[in-house]
Amino acid sequence: MEIEYITHSLDAVITMSEHHVMALGFFDGVHLGHQSLLQQAKAIAKKEGVKFTVMTFDPHPHEIIKRDTDRRYITPLDAKLERIAAIGADKIFVVKFNFSFASLPADNFIQKYIVGLNAKHVVVGFDFTFGHKAQGDVDYLHHFSKERSYEVTVISKQTRNNQRISSTLIRKLISEGDVHRIPHYLGKHYEISGCLVESPIQAFHIHRKYMMPKPGLYQVEILSGTKTTMGYLRCDGESCQLSSSALVSLKSGEITVKFLHQSLIQTVSV
Numbered sequence: 001m002e003i004e005y006i007t008h009s010l011d012a013v014i015t016m017s018e019h020h021v022m023a024l025g026f027f028d029g030v031h032l033g034h035q036s037l038l039q040q041a042k043a044i045a046k047k048e049g050v051k052f053t054v055m056t057f058d059p060h061p062h063e064i065i066k067r068d069t070d071r072r073y074i075t076p077l078d079a080k081l082e083r084i085a086a087i088g089a090d091k092i093f094v095v096k097f098n099f100s101f102a103s104l105p106a107d108n109f110i111q112k113y114i115v116g117l118n119a120k121h122v123v124v125g126f127d128f129t130f131g132h133k134a135q136g137d138v139d140y141l142h143h144f145s146k147e148r149s150y151e152v153t154v155i156s157k158q159t160r161n162n163q164r165i166s167s168t169l170i171r172k173l174i175s176e177g178d179v180h181r182i183p184h185y186l187g188k189h190y191e192i193s194g195c196l197v198e199s200p201i202q203a204f205h206i207h208r209k210y211m212m213p214k215p216g217l218y219q220v221e222i223l224s225g226t227k228t229t230m231g232y233l234r235c236d237g238e239s240c241q242l243s244s245s246a247l248v249s250l251k252s253g254e255i256t257v258k259f260l261h262q263s264l265i266q267t268v269s270v
């Protein structure tokens, strides 16, 4: 699996020598709707005997356009790339989302980033938008497909419990502390990664780009290397503390914490 980081400039030539099938989107969380889209793109690539690629963006367009510079993610970039790679992408293009890229008209995006990159088939969701002021949509992609020799597959709206699966819905569940409902839409529990450090006191430092759930006490599963430990995590806005019973059995280093549900008991030693 290859990752190519692209910083947009008008004169830079970007290309890929072989034809490929490319899925497009931001994909925060790589939720079940995204997974369905990515699996379908992978199946088309297999059928056509070409590589399966994904184009995503970083940071989120709102960090630039709405100046939401402290935006938190369900999956910060590394975690997102890991999940896309696990689905089987051969290559991921990560385009830096900056003002210069945001100003690129939809037509020029098609020319430079689809035709120029040799993507012969693009796979997008029903509500995908692109180009300056988000003026390009699936109809626009279809409109140019014949003359510019690419195919378009549009994935229909994926729903669960009569609700459209979306990053926005999952973000809402995280911020309201409804973490037990997340697997219905994300396909797994919400998890955050960080580092357990020993000094000056044992503490869990979380990767700062993760969204933190509503303040409260959560029952969690902690993955440290190959070891899994059950415990409690008290979240307090920016900081989190693991229960002392969990800490005694963990060594310092990288850990991943899976949020199972909010705890009914409130008195746990942390």
Ligand SMILES: Cc1cc2nc3c(=O)[nH]c(=O)nc-3n(C[C@H](O)[C@H](O)[C@H](O)COP(=O)(O)O)c2cc1C
Binding pocket: 024, 025, 026, 027, 057, 061, 065, 101, 102, 103, 104, 105, 109, 127, 128, 129, 130, 131, 132, 133, 134
């Ligand atoms: C070349 C390009 C320019 C864009 N310019 C804007 C913009 O001016 N305003 C905006 O709100 N979003 C802009 N976007 C973001 C898209 O509307 C959209 O959020 C992004 O392509 C990811 O699609 P998705 O949200 O469907 O995953 C742009 C996207 C691309 C690819």
Ligand SMILES: Nc1ncnc2c1ncn2[C@@H]1O[C@H](COP(=O)(O)OP(=O)(O)OP(=O)(O)O)[C@@H](O)[C@H]1O
Binding pocket: 024, 025, 026, 027, 028, 033, 034, 037, 123, 124, 125, 126, 127, 128, 155, 156, 157, 158, 159, 164, 165, 166, 167, 168, 169
């Ligand atoms: N439920 C869904 N069904 C089908 N396609 C989807 C679904 N959710 C997202 N997609 C598609 O996946 C790609 C990435 O979408 P995006 O990152 O905007 O996800 P999202 O869940 O819609 O995010 P947000 O809630 O922040 O708008 C786009 O092509 C989009 O159309």
